[in-house]
Structures are given as C-alpha cells and as structure tokens.
Amino acid sequence: xxxxxxxxxxxxxxxxxxxxxxxxxxxxxxxxxxxxxxxxxxxxxxxxxxxxxxxxxxxxxxxxxxxxxxxxxxxxxxxxxxxxxxxxxxxxxxxxxxxxxxxxxxxxxxxxxxxxxxxxxxxxxxxxxxxxxxxxxxxxxxxxxxxxxxxxxxxxxxxxxxxxxxxxxxxxxxxxxxxxxxxxxxxxxxxxxxxxxxxxxxxxxxxxxxxxxxxxxxxxxxxxxxxxxxxxxxxxxxxxxxxxxxxxxxxx
Amino acid sequence: xxxxxxxxxxxxxxxxxxxxxxxxxxxxxxxxxxxxxxxxxxxxxxxxxxxxxxxxxxxxxxxxxxxxxxxxxxxxxxxxxxxxxxxxxxxxxxxxxxxxxxxxxxxxxxxxxxxxxxxxxxxxxxxxxxxxxxxxxxxxxxxxxxxxxxxxxxxxxxxxxxxxxxxxxxxxxxxxxxxxxxxxxxxxxxxxxxxxxxxxxxxxxxxxxxxxxxxxxxxxxxxxxxxxxxxxxxxxxxxxxxxxxxxxxxxxxxxxxxxx
Ligand SMILES: Nc1ncnc2c1ncn2[C@@H]1O[C@H](COP(=O)(O)OP(=O)(O)OP(=O)(O)O)[C@@H](O)[C@H]1O
Ligand SMILES: [Mg+2]
Numbered sequence: 001x002x003x004x005x006x007x008x009x010x011x012x013x014x015x016x017x018x019x020x021x022x023x024x025x026x027x028x029x030x031x032x033x034x035x036x037x038x039x040x041x042x043x044x045x046x047x048x049x050x051x052x053x054x055x056x057x058x059x060x061x062x063x064x065x066x067x068x069x070x071x072x073x074x075x076x077x078x079x080x081x082x083x084x085x086x087x088x089x090x091x092x093x094x095x096x097x098x099x100x101x102x103x104x105x106x107x108x109x110x111x112x113x114x115x116x117x118x119x120x121x122x123x124x125x126x127x128x129x130x131x132x133x134x135x136x137x138x139x140x141x142x143x144x145x146x147x148x149x150x151x152x153x154x155x156x157x158x159x160x161x162x163x164x165x166x167x168x169x170x171x172x173x174x175x176x177x178x179x180x181x182x183x184x185x186x187x188x189x190x191x192x193x194x195x196x197x198x199x200x201x202x203x204x205x206x207x208x209x210x211x212x213x214x215x216x217x218x219x220x221x222x223x224x225x226x227x228x229x230x231x232x233x234x235x236x237x238x239x240x241x242x243x244x245x246x247x248x249x250x251x252x
Numbered sequence: 253x254x255x256x257x258x259x260x261x262x263x264x265x266x267x268x269x270x271x272x273x274x275x276x277x278x279x280x281x282x283x284x285x286x287x288x289x290x291x292x293x294x295x296x297x298x299x300x301x302x303x304x305x306x307x308x309x310x311x312x313x314x315x316x317x318x319x320x321x322x323x324x325x326x327x328x329x330x331x332x333x334x335x336x337x338x339x340x341x342x343x344x345x346x347x348x349x350x351x352x353x354x355x356x357x358x359x360x361x362x363x364x365x366x367x368x369x370x371x372x373x374x375x376x377x378x379x380x381x382x383x384x385x386x387x388x389x390x391x392x393x394x395x396x397x398x399x400x401x402x403x404x405x406x407x408x409x410x411x412x413x414x415x416x417x418x419x420x421x422x423x424x425x426x427x428x429x430x431x432x433x434x435x436x437x438x439x440x441x442x443x444x445x446x447x448x449x450x451x452x453x454x455x456x457x458x459x460x461x462x463x464x465x466x467x468x469x470x471x472x473x474x475x476x477x478x479x480x481x482x483x484x485x486x487x488x489x490x491x492x493x494x495x496x497x498x499x500x501x502x503x504x505x506x507x508x509x510x511x512x
Contacts (some may be wrong), residue, residue: 090320111365114364119358122361127350127378127428128350128379
C-alpha cells in the first residue's frame with residue numbers, strides 16, 4: 001500500500017518534470033512544423049467520425065431522456081435550451097475528452113512506447129536530434145489545439161442530434177430550435193467550457209507521451225504504456241473537470 | 253606527420269604512434285539493485301583502428317558502446333572521445349560529438365513511421381540544412397547502393413526482412429559520414445554472403461574515409477576480416493586482448509573457444 005503510494009507520487013513528480021520540459025522546449029527552435037501539422041491531421045481529422053457519432057448520440061439521447069420530465073412540468077419549450085446548455089457546459093467536453101483519451105492518448109502511448117522499445121528514440125538521440133522536441137512537443141501541441149476544436153464540433157453535432165430527438169415527438173422548425181437555444185445560452189457559458197478543453201487536450205497529449213516515452217524495455221511494456229495512458233488520462237480528465245467546475249462556480 | 257611514419261614503421265609499434273580517439277577508463281555500470289554489468293572496463297581505440305569486441309550474450313557489450321555516446325550514463329569511470337570528457341559535457345556539446353559518431357543499433361532501429369527514403373533523409377536534412385532536395389536524394393541513393401538495397405527506397409521498414417532492415421540501418425548510419433562508427437552486431441541475422449559483403453563494406457569505409465570503429469560481433473569471419481585488434485569482455489572486464497592471430501592461439505581455453 002505504502003509502496004504503491006510512493007510509486008504514485010514518484011510518477012506524478014516525473015510527469016511534472018516531463019511537462020515542464022514541454023514549456024521549456026516549445027518556444028525554442030527548431031520548430032517541427034511539418035511533424036506538428038501531420039499530428040494535427042492524425043489527432044484531429046482522424047478522430048472526426050468517432051466524435052461526430054458520439055456527439056450526435058449524446059444530443060439525441062439527452063433530449064429523449066429529459067423530455068418526459070420537462071413535459072410533466074409543462075416546460076417542454078425549455079428542452080432545446082436545457083439540452084444545449086448541458087451539452088456545451090459539461091457533457092460534450094467530458095465525453096469527447098474521454099473518447100480522445102481512449103483513442104489519442106493510447107495511440108500516442110503505444111506509438112512512442114514501441115519507438116522506445118525498438119530503440120528508435122535512442123537512434124534519434126544519438127544522431128543529435130532532440131526526440132523530445134520532435135516527438136513530444138509536436139504531439140502535445142497538436143492535442144492542445146485539436147481537442148478543443150473536436151469539442152466544438154461535438155457541440156454542433158450534439159445540437160443537431162437534439163433537433164432530431166425533438167422531431168421524433170413533434171414538428172419543430174430548425175430555425176426556431178436554434179433561436180430557442182441561443183436565447184437560453186449566454187456567452188459566459190462558453191468561455192469556461194472552452195478553456196477547460198485546452199487543459200483536457202494538453203493532458204491527453206502529455207500523458208500519452210509520458211507513458212510512451214518512459215516505457216521500459218520489452219514488448220509487453222508497449223501494451224502497458226497504452227493501457228495506463230488511457231486510465232491515467234481518463235482519471236485526470238475527471239479531476240480537471242471537477243476543479244474547473246469549482247473554479248467556474250466561484251467566479252460566475 | 254604521423255601518417256608518413258605509419259607506413260614505414262612495422263605493425264607492432266604502429267599503434268603506439270597513433271592518437272587515441274576513444275578512451276575508456278574503469279567503467280562501471282549496475283542496472284537495478286544487483287545486476288552489475290560492467291566492473292571496470294578499460295579500452296582505447298586509436299585513430300583509424302577497427303577494434304572488435306567479443307563476449308557472451310549479455311556480457312555488456314552493447315552497454316559499453318551506449319556509454320560512449322551518452323545513451324547510458326555509467327555509475328563510475330571516465331570516457332574520452334576526441335579528447336572530450338563525454339560524461340561532463342552539456343547537451344549541445346555532446347550533440348556536437350554525436351554528429352561525428354555513427355551508431356548502428358543491434359536492432360536496426362529504423363523509424364517505422366517513415367519510408368526507407370525518409371529514414372535516410374531525416375538525419376541528413378536535420379544536420380545539413382544547406383543541401384537541396386536533389387542533393388539529399390542523391391546521397392540517399394548512394395548510401396543505399398553501398399548496402400546493395402537501392403530498390404527498397406520506397407518501402408516501409410515493416411515490408412523489409414530483418415537482414416534488410418539491418419542494412420538500411422547501416423546505410424542510415426553511414427550517410428552522415430561519421431569519423432567514428434560503432435557497429436553493434438552488423439552481420440547478425442544475415443546470410444554468409446551478405447555478411448561477407450557487409451564486412452567488406454566496413455573494411456572499405458575504414459580505408460576510404462579513415463574512420464575509427466568499434467565492432468561488436470559474434471561473427472568470427474567478420475572479426476577476422478575487419479579487426480585490427482580484438483578485445484574479449486568477460487564478467488564485466490576486458491578479459492583478453494590481442495590481434496586475431498594472437499587470440500586464436502591464446503592459452504586460455506575459454507578465449508580460444510570463440511575461434512572454433
Ligand atoms: N536499459 C537497460 N536497463 C536495464 N538493464 C539493462 C539495460 N540495458 C542492458 N541491460 C542489462 O545489461 C546486461 C548486458 O546487456 P547488453 O545488451 O550490453 O548485452 P550484450 O553483451 O550486448 O549481449 P548481446 O550479444 O545479446 O547483444 C543484460 O543483463 C541486460 O539485462
Ligand atoms: Mg548487444
């Protein structure tokens with residue numbers, strides 16, 4: 001028990017140092033623009049279908065589930081606003097981040113882990129190329145930028161899903177649906193929700209890279225790196241979300 | 253000049269007149285709690301010399317050469333490369349030395365997300381930014397020609413056999429024209445004919461580019477062809493040292509067993 005606790009703290013310590021190095025190296029040339037764009041493509045574009053499907057289902061299901069309660073109180077007209085609000089504030093960021101933890105964090109963990117195990121990272125190191133700069137900085141940066149974009153995309157698709165959900169029981173004009181949403185939405189709802197997605201993105205990338213980069217030797221450690229990247233990233237997302245909600249609560 | 257002397261002097265005294273390029277003194281390394289791999293390795297490689305290191309699997313040969321390039325930090329000891337103290341250099345200083353050293357990994361260590369062309373061009377582009385795309389391409393083709401694999405240029409590493417990966421790894425190591433080359437088992441896993449070609453390539457590079465090398469191998473044919481001097485690693489120290497002919501007739505049966 002004490003041993004695992006000690007391990008956890010050691011790990012948090014080295015992860016912090018690992019993250020610190022990111023801020024040190026992100027501003028120093030050489031900038032790996034090409035690798036960065038490639039990672040944006042891999043991380044962002046390739047996750048679109050998955051995020052679209054989950055986003056749509058979230059909107060649809062949320063609408064169908066909330067409807068009976070609101071109908072009971074005769075407040076059916078609140079439905080679009082309520083669904084949009086919970087989507088944008090909470091559900092889309094968290095679910096999308098969790099999906100990214102599963103897809104991106106584990107992907108990075110496995111990729112860098114296998115590079116580590118097959119000595120590719122060492123090969124970069126001995127040819128005087130900074131593997132941290134080339135592999136880690138690009139990936140963390142790409143995640144930090146792409147995850148918020150994916151969340152906004154999920155918001156939009158979720159709202160469309162909500163529209164479909166509403167139309168199962170009634171016939172609402174899309175323009176009217178959007179007006180109802182915009183009426184209940186305030187600009188301040190968007191800001192904290194968007195800010196926290198940058199943190200989600202950063203940690204998804206950072207944890208995947210950290211686990212992969214520190215994979216021990218042997219092929220089985222690649223699987224371990226991928227697996228523990230998902231677990232750690234998911235847990236981190238929940239903790240961050242809790243902190244974010246508390247902070248938002250204080251200020252707004 | 254030293255060079256003129258070389259030719260006139262007999263082989264035995266030749267080594268003495270040469271400048272040491274790699275010097276290792278009293279190198280110790282322990283992994284984990286009790287896996288003491290190196291227990292005081294001493295070795296010197298002179299300018300233009302090919303040193304072959306022999307030893308049982310797991311005796312710490314790879315660890316030794318990884319210490320030279322700073323991939324593994326030893327617990328104790330001194331390593332000098334080009335008269336620089338490798339263990340006390342800053343990162344940029346170390347990188348300056350690393351560019352002058354080629355390292356062939358035992359596993360090949362090709363970047364598996366890149367094609368063969370990109371694998372070779374990657375390091376070249378990073379270090380010689382002044383080269384045009386065409387020049388890079390020419391260098392890549394030439395390097396692949398050297399190892400006899402020019403038609404693999406558009407393949408991905410996963411499409412290559414183990415031996416081909418090894419040769420591409422060698423081409424990648426040689427493309428920067430390093431002054432020191434550390435070969436970790438360059439011929440393991442290759443058929444006898446290819447092994448011989450690789451050994452001859454190593455010899456050829458040494459003569460053409462005047463490189464200094466350390467070659468780790470289990471392949472005695474390769475050792476015989478390339479070695480100016482052989483060292484045998486046992487129990488974490490250099491157990492025997494000499495030319496191929498000397499060690500072949502060594503009184504220690506264990507040393508002789510390598511040559512059977
Ligand atoms: N990064 C590392 N972490 C922990 N132990 C290591 C590491 N690298 C090597 N070792 C240990 O050091 C010992 C020597 O390994 P090394 O790779 O140098 O052997 P070798 O002489 O090259 O053998 P082979 O001929 O099989 O390649 C082994 O017991 C290995 O377990
Ligand atoms: Mg080895």
